[in-house]
Amino acid sequence: MSTSNGSAASSFIIVQGSDICLPDASLPDRLSSGVVTGSQVIDAAESRVRQFTHGYALPEGIRSSALRRFGVSDFERFQEEEIEKDVVAKKVEEYVSAIADELEDDPLVLSILDGRELRLYLEDEDDFAMLAENLFTELDTEDTGKIKRSSMSKSLDHLGVDMGVPPASDFSQVNDILAKHGADGDDELGQAQFAQVLQSILQEVADSLAENPVVTNTNLKIFNGSKIRKILCNEKQLTDIAEKMLAANPEGLGSLESARKFLETNGAEFGVPPLDIDETTSLYDAVFAAVGITLKSDPKKGKENFSETVKDILEKFAEQLQVDPLLLPREN
Incomplete structure (x- = not known):
């Protein structure tokens, strides 16, 4: 498989429509009594689909297309709509089928981030030195030769999934790691100091991902x-x-x-x-x-x-x- 986004990530999960099935036809308890809304139907169907997307929610573009296949042109209105009890299960299955059809035409490409990409850079002194230098230059927008320690979080944003760093929304541990290294401080770092702190942070990120890999959307x-x-x-x-x-x-x-x-x-x-x-x-x-x-x-x-x-x-x-x-x- 050829990749052409400059990504260093090496482990992909391709979720196609044929991967989606309904092994359990039962409905959640909350849909078995009381009033059922369109919003609940959508939540129940998407919850089932997440079993096959490794817990990852559908990107909005794929979700919107699937809803149109499902026949929902006014999403806000459908959310409030009351669904007859005897058709709730059918509606859930129809929406899951619409998602499967959409993923058959437009498969979801996810990436498994387990720290391997980061370790490749950390283990090569020359590669890491170049990486740190390029990041420092990008962050030193005023060309002063100094950047605030608080910019460390921006350095991870610059690296992103392409370099094996998950977005903060998928990787809650990143805030603790940054805080441990004082990344919320206002003191200034020179290039050498920046590289040293970056190396420590990336090492902890890589170790954390090795223990608990993160599945994230590649936008591919x-x-x-x-x-x-x-x-x-x-x-x-x-x-x-x-x-x-x-x-x-x-x-x-x-x-x-x-x-x-x-x-x-x-x-x-x-x-x-x-x-x-x-x-x-x-x-x-x-x-x-x-x-x-x-x-x-x-x-x-x-x-x-x-x-x-x-x-x-x-x-x-x-x-x-x-x-x-x-x-x-x-x-x-």
Whole structure:
């Protein structure tokens, strides 16, 4: 699997829709009596899903999409809505199914942070010295050669998940570790002092994570061909995509060049990675070389054959991504 976010994190958990199931069909006691609201239905369903996401709550983007699949267009209103007793269980299952469908199209990529990434830097004097120097330079915004000790917490924010440091919201121990090293103080540190304190803090963070690893969201999107394979099973969707390609570039009717140009800009909608890094450039080159067909210039002829050409292109993308999935930063 290729990662292209500069992340040092090495352990990923991919949660797909097929991982979500309902082994226990019983409802929580609080839903067995009294008035049940839409908010309670949502909480019950998401609580079940957290069994399969290692306790991690769904990111808001995935959650919003799942709610739309579930048929909720006005979230605030649905939260207050009273649900009939005899359909509560069905509603919970429907929302879980909607979440599973969303995760099938857009799997959740989590990272296990257990201190290994930090120890790699701590064990290499040169790497750590460079890391500390770069952090100090970033924090010394006024270029005084001094920073306040209270800036130590900002240094962890700068490192972030990419360097194996969980966000404070997922790692409550970090506040105790910072307090132990006086990170709330106003005294000033030079670069050497900063590096020394940083090393001690990172060592404790690494030790704490080794004992209790943290699962956190990577904010990465995986392209593994699953969404493309669903499209390939739907002739109408294939036809619609071909028509969109033709409409987007009428001057290049039915050509591979026009298809590539369209996918480079709009491919993410269909599960094709956006063209913005070396890995995806190589992928596009390989796919279009494999297709190896340039449609004839006759517009009518091009339209008649173009759907099959689009299918061939998407099949090649799906094959390549199944063998070597790509992890790319999720657009905000």
